[in-house]
Amino acid sequence: xxxxxxxxxxxxxxxxxxxxxxxxxxxxxxxxxxxxxxxxxxxxxxxxxxxxxxxxxxxxxxxxxxxxxxxxxxxxxxxxxxxxxxxxxxxxxxxxxxxxxxxxxxxxxxxxxxxxxxxx
Amino acid sequence: xxxxxxxxxxxxxxxxxxxxxxxxxxxxxxxxxxxxxxxxxxxxxxxxxxxxxxxxxxxxxxxxxxxxxxxxxxxxxxxxxxxxxxxxxxxxxxxxxxxxxxxxxxxxxxxxxxxxxxxx
DNA sequence: TTGGTGTATTAAGGGTAATAGTACAGAAGG
DNA sequence: CCTTCTGTACTATTACCCTTAATACACCAA
Numbered sequence: 001x002x003x004x005x006x007x008x009x010x011x012x013x014x015x016x017x018x019x020x021x022x023x024x025x026x027x028x029x030x031x032x033x034x035x036x037x038x039x040x041x042x043x044x045x046x047x048x049x050x051x052x053x054x055x056x057x058x059x060x061x062x063x064x065x066x067x068x069x070x071x072x073x074x075x076x077x078x079x080x081x082x083x084x085x086x087x088x089x090x091x092x093x094x095x096x097x098x099x100x101x102x103x104x105x106x107x108x109x110x111x112x113x114x115x116x117x118x119x120x
Numbered sequence: 121x122x123x124x125x126x127x128x129x130x131x132x133x134x135x136x137x138x139x140x141x142x143x144x145x146x147x148x149x150x151x152x153x154x155x156x157x158x159x160x161x162x163x164x165x166x167x168x169x170x171x172x173x174x175x176x177x178x179x180x181x182x183x184x185x186x187x188x189x190x191x192x193x194x195x196x197x198x199x200x201x202x203x204x205x206x207x208x209x210x211x212x213x214x215x216x217x218x219x220x221x222x223x224x225x226x227x228x229x230x231x232x233x234x235x236x237x238x239x240x
Numbered sequence: 241t242t243g244g245t246g247t248a249t250t251a252a253g254g255g256t257a258a259t260a261g262t263a264c265a266g267a268a269g270g
Numbered sequence: 271c272c273t274t275c276t277g278t279a280c281t282a283t284t285a286c287c288c289t290t291a292a293t294a295c296a297c298c299a300a
Contacts, residue, residue, distance in 0.1 A: 025223040048259045070266035103145040168290045190297030
């Protein structure tokens with residue numbers, strides 16, 4: 001379900017956060033479904049429980065999951081999460097467009113990248 | 121010419137690299153023009169010469185400048201640099217589009233972000 | 241010769257990521 | 271009640287990267 005990419009320069013906990021965001025937003029893990037326990041997932045990925053703990057704390061902070069002491073972590077999906085993610089993507093797109101503009105790429109040329117790329 | 125943003129989480133040397141890439145790609149500093157000396161720029165920005173040195177080494181590695189011992193660093197612009205930067209932007213755009221697709225955003229919706237944003 | 245240039249080296253500090261180990265509290269089931 | 275699972279909290283340690291600091295050396299030009 002989760003795979004760590006050690007070639008990725010981002011920290012492990014961040015990769016885990018992103019992966020679970022995807023799984024939740026795409027409905028692969030559904031509302032109120034139980035997340036893997038901190039210790040189980042740590043064992044499975046051969047990393048330290050503290051790292052999972054950090055990822056789960058972040059997911060809870062962002063509203064993706066909720067924790068019940070003694071029972072586990074559960075998915076707390078709502079439409080607001082999807083909207084938040086969309087907004088994040090809008091911002092990233094803006095930043096790239098700005099970066100393109102800064103080196104003299106016109107809006108038309110930029111849009112062209114999206115057209116002829118036909119990105120998978 | 122160069123301003124360091126201490127609120128930025130990226131390392132200083134990376135900010136300097138990016139800034140000079142822009143200045144060179146936009147033609148504000150032109151081919152064979154002399155770069156500020158390592159020591160001078162360090163003084164001006166109130167940072168350590170080693171940090172500038174690291175930025176210049178990276179710029180040289182990427183082909184943006186060339187160094188002449190005892191004389192200074194000079195701009196080595198060529199069209200290939202602009203093409204390289206465009207390719208980098210294309211890749212970033214692809215990654216974002218893929219991220220959008222992964223949470224169920226259609227190509228049309230994604231293109232819409234570019235239209236109605238009217239990004240400055 | 242003097243002063244400015246790039247370059248290399250070593251040492252030290254600070255921050256963050258990750259690991260390791262321990263401890264405590266709550267829930268579930270026998 | 272007891273055991274075992276769960277989350278949570280805390281400290282210590284290791285490792286890596288960024289940055290500063292202080293030198294030292296080689297090269298070029300005036």
